[in-house]
Amino acid sequence: MNIILLGPPGAGKGTQARHLVETRGMVQLSTGDMLREAKTSGTEMGLKVAAIMDAGKLVTDEIVIGLIEEKLTTETGAGFIFDGFPRTLAQADALAALLTKLGQSLHTVIEMRVDDDALVDRITARSTCSGCGEVYNDKTKPIPADGRCTNCGEQKEFTRRADDNEDSLRTRLMEYYKKTSPLIGYYYAKGDLRPVNGLADIKEVTASIEAVLG
Numbered sequence: 001m002n003i004i005l006l007g008p009p010g011a012g013k014g015t016q017a018r019h020l021v022e023t024r025g026m027v028q029l030s031t032g033d034m035l036r037e038a039k040t041s042g043t044e045m046g047l048k049v050a051a052i053m054d055a056g057k058l059v060t061d062e063i064v065i066g067l068i069e070e071k072l073t074t075e076t077g078a079g080f081i082f083d084g085f086p087r088t089l090a091q092a093d094a095l096a097a098l099l100t101k102l103g104q105s106l107h108t109v110i111e112m113r114v115d116d117d118a119l120v121d122r123i124t125a126r127s128t129c130s131g132c133g134e135v136y137n138d139k140t141k142p143i144p145a146d147g148r149c150t151n152c153g154e155q156k157e158f159t160r161r162a163d164d165n166e167d168s169l170r171t172r173l174m175e176y177y178k179k180t181s182p183l184i185g186y187y188y189a190k191g192d193l194r195p196v197n198g199l200a201d202i203k204e205v206t207a208s209i210e211a212v213l214g
């Protein structure tokens with residue numbers, strides 16, 4: 001079963017994808033994570049994408065489609081979770097073509113609905129355990145006083161993303177509404193779209209997604 005998690009930055013796509021990986025053995029394909037990895041690798045591509053990402057703009061379709069194609073042909077598991085991809089109509093068409101080529105199909109597109117004020121609050125308060133990727137929030141889930149991650153138990157650094165600041169978030173939201181939100185209509189028309197309320201607490205969102213996936 002291959003699914004897409006669709007929604008604006010901060011909608012909770014990564015958190016829910018991690019849950020599906022743990023409970024169902026699915027493979028999370030996050031283009032954001034792949035690009036952040038490329039950014040720290042010092043490769044030519046990494047250098048090229050770093051400034052674009054930090055400013056909150058979208059990286060070119062060609063680069064992200066290439067990254068996805070490589071993973072689709074090398075990773076295996078109980079289906080793929082596309083997290084942060086596709087983000088443009090060209091990427092959606094490329095994904096459909098890639099899946100067809102591999103003899104696979106798309107099961108469902110889960111649209112995570114969250115209002116904009118909540119997104120700004122979530123993102124500007126967000127930090128991540130550099131050991132396991134567990135996500136914290138200054139207001140709703142602060143880093144424990146002893147600095148030990150509640151998920152992996154390690155005392156690792158808690159990092160904030162370079163693009164989790166108000167300026168770049170505004171650009172990310174604008175990119176989302178201009179280029180990614182048309183995908184909601186695209187997948188609705190195809191009959192694949194299933195909306196869930198991303199404003200509920202994490203466990204409730206998980207339950208809604210489980211109910212959709214069956």
Ligand code: ADP
Binds near residue numbers: 091
């Ligand atoms: P968020 O959903 O919180 O904005 P991501 O981790 O998915 O964050 O992506 C971070 C950044 O990586 C984006 O702002 C963009 O620059 C780049 N990026 C990720 N996925 C794509 C994609 N499919 N197409 C173009 N750029 C992407």
